[in-house]
Amino acid sequence: MTNQEKYNKAFMTALEITEGQLSGLKYQEIEAWDSVGHMGLVAALEDAFDIMMDTDDIIDLSSYEKGMEILSREEYGIVF
Amino acid sequence: MGLLEHKVCLVTGAGRGIGAETVRKFAEEGAAVYGTARTEGTLDARFAELAGQYHTPVVPLYFDVTDEAAAKRAVMQIRKEQGRLDVLVNNAGIMQDNVIGMIGYDLMRAVFDVNVFAVISMTQLAVKLMGRQGSGSVINLSSIVGLDGAAGQAVYSASKGAVAALTKAASKELSPKGIRVNAVAPGLIDTDLLRVIGEKRIEENLSHVRMGRLGRPEDVAGVITFLASDMSGYVTGKIIGVDGDFQV
């Protein structure tokens, strides 16, 4: 699985959404991505990439695109 | 079989006092124990001795609890080596204070950084692992003065009161995930931290302890072990006094 596929799968599984909903998706835009859903999403991403996200990054993870930007940083080193 | 067999435990401030005795007791009860100190190497010899004596992993970790990045690396190490974390004891703490009118912000920040903010931060990290397992026990070190207050100890008392409130709030939030959060509230325990106040004040205070003696680290470690074990599996959100009936 590519990193992009892993990333998408984490979103789709944690938030129970389809691939078509991913692009442009923002925090609290859908019912499933509330604060509880957010923690589930973070857990799914951490499991998928075997990382632990910093609290500031968890707070910052405000959209599907922003998440990729955060995980691309040197600290996590995930290449999309 | 030991009370903590198959459990993976993390104890902060494990080099002396209550933390050191908690690590020993956990190892005796069969847990795999990770303990922390700030100065590299200081735990190595003692932990190797405990691991040999109790035939269980006793692993030193070196970081300052106020360094979130270092704490994260330590929890990642536990995840890599053990795949789980069952018990977190937020024991590391400092007692510094001044009389009202002489309390500077640096003092307030220093005490709250270690006694409160690091406890929240460590709990958040531990809960990441515990949440996935659907089980875990977090044990915080409050204090009798956090519940009753003590003259001349406004900052330390406030920090330990915050720990009590945090314990109750976190227990409410985390019990649906199967994670228990409790605290112990020690009275006068014979450790370096207490000795700082001087023999005279210790003697004065001792006259208010109805059991007539100072507590020992093992008095507190015993209650922590109970809270870590499945014997307390239905106990959460509680602050348990370990004070020999001390009237502050």
Ligand SMILES: NC(=O)c1ccc[n+]([C@@H]2O[C@H](COP(=O)([O-])OP(=O)(O)OC[C@H]3O[C@@H](n4cnc5c(N)ncnc54)[C@H](OP(=O)(O)O)[C@@H]3O)[C@@H](O)[C@H]2O)c1
């Ligand atoms: N003794 C009492 O009468 C009493 C009463 C009520 C509550 N308590 C609480 O019980 C806990 C343990 O106290 P104790 O009496 O065993 O104290 P202690 O003998 O002074 O030990 C304190 C421990 O905390 C660690 N620590 C302090 N600041 C730290 C930091 N920034 N990062 C990492 N570790 C740090 C120390 O580590 P280093 O070895 O690296 O310095 C040490 O291991 C504390 O939370 C204290 O407030 C104690």
